[in-house]
Amino acid sequence: MPGAVLLVVATGAALIVAFLLLFCIVAPLTSPKPLALSGAHVMVTGGSSGIGKSIAIECFKQGAFITLIARNESRLLEAKKEIEKFSVNDKQVVHFISVDISKDCAHVAKVLKQAQEKLGPVDMLVNCAGTSVNGKFEDIDGSKFEQLMAVNYLGSVYPTHAVITTMKERRMGRIVFVSSQAGQIGVFGYSAYSATKFALRGLAEALQMEVKPYNIYITVAYPPDTDTPGYAEESQTKLLETKLISEASSICHPDHVARIIVKDAIQGKFFSSVGADGHMLAILTSGMSPVSSIAEALEGVIFMGFFRFISLYFIASFDSIVRRCMVQKEKSEKTD
Numbered sequence: 001m002p003g004a005v006l007l008v009v010a011t012g013a014a015l016i017v018a019f020l021l022l023f024c025i026v027a028p029l030t031s032p033k034p035l036a037l038s039g040a041h042v043m044v045t046g047g048s049s050g051i052g053k054s055i056a057i058e059c060f061k062q063g064a065f066i067t068l069i070a071r072n073e074s075r076l077l078e079a080k081k082e083i084e085k086f087s088v089n090d091k092q093v094v095h096f097i098s099v100d101i102s103k104d105c106a107h108v109a110k111v112l113k114q115a116q117e118k119l120g121p122v123d124m125l126v127n128c129a130g131t132s133v134n135g136k137f138e139d140i141d142g143s144k145f146e147q148l149m150a151v152n153y154l155g156s157v158y159p160t161h162a163v164i165t166t167m168k169e170r171r172m173g174r175i176v177f178v179s180s181q182a183g184q185i186g187v188f189g190y191s192a193y194s195a196t197k198f199a200l201r202g203l204a205e206a207l208q209m210e211v212k213p214y215n216i217y218i219t220v221a222y223p224p225d226t227d228t229p230g231y232a233e234e235s236q237t238k239l240l241e242t243k244l245i246s247e248a249s250s251i252c253h254p255d256h257v258a259r260i261i262v263k264d265a266i267q268g269k270f271f272s273s274v275g276a277d278g279h280m281l282a283i284l285t286s287g288m289s290p291v292s293s294i295a296e297a298l299e300g301v302i303f304m305g306f307f308r309f310i311s312l313y314f315i316a317s318f319d320s321i322v323r324r325c326m327v328q329k330e331k332s333e334k335t336d
Ligand SMILES: NC(=O)C1=CN([C@@H]2O[C@H](COP(=O)(O)OP(=O)(O)OC[C@H]3O[C@@H](n4cnc5c(N)ncnc54)[C@H](OP(=O)(O)O)[C@@H]3O)[C@@H](O)[C@H]2O)C=CC1
Pocket: 045, 046, 047, 048, 049, 050, 051, 052, 069, 070, 071, 072, 073, 075, 099, 100, 101, 102, 128, 129, 130, 131, 132, 151, 152, 155, 178, 179, 180, 181, 222, 223, 224, 225, 226, 227, 228, 229, 230, 231
């Protein structure tokens, strides 16, 4: 048999064996039965604004009971009234709690326990509360690094800590951590913010390994820029470099982001991303994350190298943005 034909046959056989092996390894790892939100208790931190409020509305539209968590009571009341317009049956309830989730783990646990006594055990916890700080590393005060880690990271640890035991007892649950594309790429100006979002990834992977035997599934969401009150506030003082780099991804509507996050969380997908660039980033940064389907495993095995090649173009363009901004700054300082 000529060499070329032999090579094709051998390659084909190797691919079939590889696929069968992958199927045997991955099949037991794939995702669970989708969570039915009708009658489920969904708790959303940061649910009074932006992405969190849109997630609460999306879950309410699917029949869930909602607990909103934030600090400002008037915004919580406004959000409750807005969400209630979307009820699909007269049993549904929107409850809210005013608490700072970044302080005092025990107090957060006590308050969330009361919420579970009102609306029943939490079926899905969405850790969405968070904020960003933008500036050059040396210009961000050390206290801001601490505050951001407290809100964005510990503010996700404490509510999760408050519900995980009951989820394990019930052998079911979903936990969502809302990260960011800045939690997949360290971006100029986000040295404090990116670190808090990368931290969620490590927490989520370790926690998923612990709770998968209890039929509890973790989702890490990586939204791009999203048109929310938080984004509007951040944009007022955002560095030009951060703005230009972030424009590599499209700005999204919070309802669109929320629909994707809720769909992926219901299905127990570990990665939740938005758009083609988000999908490529998810595959590229998947590392040793859990696999949610055979298709996803195959896609990663086949395309990760290619996406790494594409990312080199983005990295080069980001470096060029930083250099151009530096030259412009030096020129304007000379003329001043
Ligand atoms: N908007 C964007 O471009 C993107 C946002 N994200 C992430 O999505 C999440 C939501 O962002 P976005 O919708 O823009 O934010 P918003 O600023 O619009 O809303 C933030 C929410 O979090 C609550 N919150 C903030 N700090 C605390 C706290 N210490 N304790 C309790 N609740 C708190 C706020 O209520 P209150 O102030 O009353 O406490 C509010 O409900 C954040 O984690 C953000 O990092 C990720 C990618 C893109």
